[in-house]
Amino acid sequence: MADHPAVEVSDLTVSYGSTPVLTGVELTVPAGTGVCVTGENGIGKSTLLRCVSGLQRPDSGRIRVFGAAPGSSPEFWAAVVTTVEPPTWYPGLTTREHAELICRAHGQDPDEAGVDEALSRFGLTGHADAIPPSLSSGQKQRLTLALALLRPSSLLILDEPEHRLDPDGRAAVAEMLADFVATGGSLLMASHDDKFAVASGAELTTMESLVA
Ligand SMILES: Nc1ncnc2c1ncn2[C@@H]1O[C@H](COP(=O)(O)OP(=O)(O)OP(=O)(O)O)[C@@H](O)[C@H]1O
Secondary structure, X not given: OOOXXXXXXXXXXXXXXXXXXXXXXXXXXXXXXXXXXEOOOOOOHHHHHHHHOOOOOOOEEEXXXXXXXXXXXXXXXXXXXXXXXXXXXXXXXOHHHXXXXXXXXOOOOHHHHOHHHHHHHOOOHHHOXXXXXHOOHHHHHXXXXXXXXXXXXXXXXXEOOOOOOOHHHHHHHHHHHHHHXXXXXXXXXXXXXXXXXXXXXXXXXXXXXXXX
């Protein structure tokens, strides 16, 4: 896995009906680095991230994640966390129980994985016994990111992780993402907040610049 870039996209083309959205997109995220794709609303950032996450099939082009086709194996989902699609909450499970479930699904003991610390870092301690649908939109985003960072992974694919976070929340998340990259993780994100992206350890690249 370490021999390959985290993400390699070449000559990617995606259309919705007869409308082309991505044409000839090229992107490489070297393993252990962060890249943030920027660009105006509707330029195709989420479409690119969905394709790299294996959640959308492109019309043509080649995508490799750690050298393999995305979404095609248990190894992919063991290595990759994506928040490109909105999360689905388990009915009746609390915030803490969601965190415990994520840990157990990935073979971690919740106490050893630091569930309480994670909830605390994301300002969710007071909401540990609440069900996620009762949280505010920013708190739901905090929980989504807490769950993404709690489980082990090699690549985070995050679509506008700063969305709905308050300034302190943005700063805290940026620091955690920068730690993730500094300790060998790879990060591909889309964002409208350049400062946040840079503080997250990501190199900025415009969507326009990805077209060969
Ligand atoms: N399922 C779909 N069906 C038809 N068109 C779509 C679909 N999803 C996206 N599009 C269109 O494709 C284009 C790119 O959308 P996309 O969500 O990838 O852009 P984006 O850069 O992520 O935008 P934003 O910054 O607003 O999140 C837009 O014009 C959008 O309307």
